[in-house]
Amino acid sequence: MPDKPLLEIRDLHVGYGKKPILRGASYDVMPGECLTLLGANGSGKSTSLNAVCGFVRPSSGSVMFDGTETAGLPPHRIFAHGIAQVSQARDLFPDLSVEDNLRLGAMRRGGRELSQTLEGIYARFPRLKERRRQPTRTLSGGEQQMVAIGRALMSRPRLLLLDEPSGGLSPQFCEEIAQIIDALKLEGVTMLMVEQNLNLAFRAADRFIVLRDGQVVDGGDVRAMAGDHDAIVRNIYL
Amino acid sequence: MLMQLTLGGLSQGMIYALVALSLTVVYRSTTVVNFGHGDFVMAGAFLSYVLVVLAGIAFLPAAALAMIAMFALGVLFNRGLIRPVKGGPHIGLALMCIAAGYLLRGIARMVWGREVLPMPPAFDMEPIFIGNLVITGDAVFIIGTVLVLLLVFFGLLALTDLGKMVQAVYQSPRGARLIGLNVERFDDFAWGVGAALGALGGILVAPVSLLHPDLGASFLIKGFAAMTLGGFGSLGGAVLGGVLLGIAEQYAGAYIDSALIEITAYLVIVLVLFIRPQGLFGRKAVVKV
Numbered sequence: 001m002p003d004k005p006l007l008e009i010r011d012l013h014v015g016y017g018k019k020p021i022l023r024g025a026s027y028d029v030m031p032g033e034c035l036t037l038l039g040a041n042g043s044g045k046s047t048s049l050n051a052v053c054g055f056v057r058p059s060s061g062s063v064m065f066d067g068t069e070t071a072g073l074p075p076h077r078i079f080a081h082g083i084a085q086v087s088q089a090r091d092l093f094p095d096l097s098v099e100d101n102l103r104l105g106a107m108r109r110g111g112r113e114l115s116q117t118l119e120g121i122y123a124r125f126p127r128l129k130e131r132r133r134q135p136t137r138t139l140s141g142g143e144q145q146m147v148a149i150g151r152a153l154m155s156r157p158r159l160l161l162l163d164e165p166s167g168g169l170s171p172q173f174c175e176e177i178a179q180i181i182d183a184l185k186l187e188g189v190t191m192l193m194v195e196q197n198l199n200l201a202f203r204a205a206d207r208f209i210v211l212r213d214g215q216v217v218d219g220g221d222v223r224a225m226a227g228d229h230d231a232i233v234r235n236i237y238l
Numbered sequence: 239m240l241m242q243l244t245l246g247g248l249s250q251g252m253i254y255a256l257v258a259l260s261l262t263v264v265y266r267s268t269t270v271v272n273f274g275h276g277d278f279v280m281a282g283a284f285l286s287y288v289l290v291v292l293a294g295i296a297f298l299p300a301a302a303l304a305m306i307a308m309f310a311l312g313v314l315f316n317r318g319l320i321r322p323v324k325g326g327p328h329i330g331l332a333l334m335c336i337a338a339g340y341l342l343r344g345i346a347r348m349v350w351g352r353e354v355l356p357m358p359p360a361f362d363m364e365p366i367f368i369g370n371l372v373i374t375g376d377a378v379f380i381i382g383t384v385l386v387l388l389l390v391f392f393g394l395l396a397l398t399d400l401g402k403m404v405q406a407v408y409q410s411p412r413g414a415r416l417i418g419l420n421v422e423r424f425d426d427f428a429w430g431v432g433a434a435l436g437a438l439g440g441i442l443v444a445p446v447s448l449l450h451p452d453l454g455a456s457f458l459i460k461g462f463a464a465m466t467l468g469g470f471g472s473l474g475g476a477v478l479g480g481v482l483l484g485i486a487e488q489y490a491g492a493y494i495d496s497a498l499i500e501i502t503a504y505l506v507i508v509l510v511l512f513i514r515p516q517g518l519f520g521r522k523a524v525v526k527v
Binding site for chain 2: 053055074075076079080084085087090091092093094095096100103104105107108151152155
């Protein structure tokens with residue numbers, strides 16, 4: 001049933017030291033959709049992603065993933081439930097080859113269909129196949145981002161978290177990212193995305209949520225807002 | 239003469255290589271330089287002494303038992319003492335290591351005082367003569383054991399999935415978490431392996447030297463010198479640095495002055511830091527982004 005959320009976040013509070021970042025945020029991610037989080041710096045977007053995948057421990061509140069409470073679990077346990085993140089810094093293994101980076105993405109899943117999944121990633125990113133023996137530190141920023149996305153996809157996640165997928169990349173590559181997201185949606189991958197580039201955010205996402213001071217202040221269907229980005233921008237920054 | 243010195247240096251250098259490698263294993267996984275590592279080496283030597291001399295176990299099983307015990311000690315050390323202070327300042331980690339080292343040393347002193355203990359020879363074998371080169375059983379055993387171990391270690395690291403995962407944790411702990419690895423467990427494993435490998439250094443030198451509770455201190459310095467020479471943090475560099483240091487000690491002692499043997503390690507540290515601070519295999523200050 002599509003009306004049951006895959007991810008339910010309720011009254012989530014997260015702080016670093018004494019500084020609260022998320023202050024009672026609540027929102028849902030529906031199966032198969034791409035939800036994008038908008039908001040000014042420090043509004044709690046990346047913190048949301050890090051709380052969902054266990055990198056920060058919420059001080060209170062609930063994160064239900066497909067009926068399981070995951071708030072407070074360590075990252076490797078949450079990962080095992082099928083949540084993978086493509087982080088802003090990408091966090092690749094710089095001295096390992098492209099292929100090793102990708103294969104490592106599937107380590108926790110067990111090896112049987114590994115080579116099949118790997119071929120799938122290479123079909124999606126032919127450039128990575130050409131460079132599969134190169135250490136990832138020798139790749140361009142865009143190629144590294146492909147490795148980061150590919151590595152996350154190797155685990156066949158049910159929920160993919162994308163933190164600034166266009167960060168520092170060329171406009172041309174933004175379109176490539178948008179196409180990747182479209183393709184993933186067709187395959188039924190659910191995505192929760194943080195993206196500063198509003199063009200990409202509205203081009204790729206189905207729904208958006210605006211965070212301000214750690215709370216959800218607005219949200220809606222991206223299509224309903226078509227052509228009215230100004231209103232949203234005002235809402236985010238003013 | 240030159241060959242004989244080289245062989246002696248190689249045999250000694252293999253031990254340094256082992257100590258430097260085990261220090262690096264821990265350093266790379268937790269970014270902690272284990273200042274108590276010399277005492278892990280000492281503990282390995284004394285454990286094998288206790289098992290061989292007091293419990294009457296044969297050398298090889300005793301060595302295996304001692305390494306297993308030291309693996310466990312390394313894991314416990316990380317879990318009990320290092321992990322709880324890990325978020326704090328780095329100096330706390332260093333002091334914790336020093337404290338643990340002195341604790342081990344204190345235990346050894348309490349039991350043996352300032353006695354110097356001889357360990358029965360373990361590798362009784364007729365020396366091999368090649369021309370005027372004498373190859374002792376000790377040298378064969380030490381060099382052979384460490385070589386096999388190094389092959390296994392680097393083979394596992396480079397060729398197996400487990401080794402790739404260890405490299406992943408080394409290169410980006412956050413990235414390792416992103417692919418679902420339990421980084422804390424890998425850290426435990428690194429401390430266990432580091433302690434066991436360091437202990438093996440002590441176990442291997444025990445039959446060819448005298449045991450005393452303070453023997454670890456000099457191994458720690460040799461380990462640091464080897465790491466500095468090879469490139470601090472480089473696994474291969476640690477091994478090469480150890481071997482080169484062992485040989486350099488012998489050459490300096492024979493051709494210049496025998497007093498130099500003891501201070502070669504310090505000279506190496508000073509010279510490397512002046513001339514090539516990143517060492518032979520180190521990369522210039524990598525800024526982690």
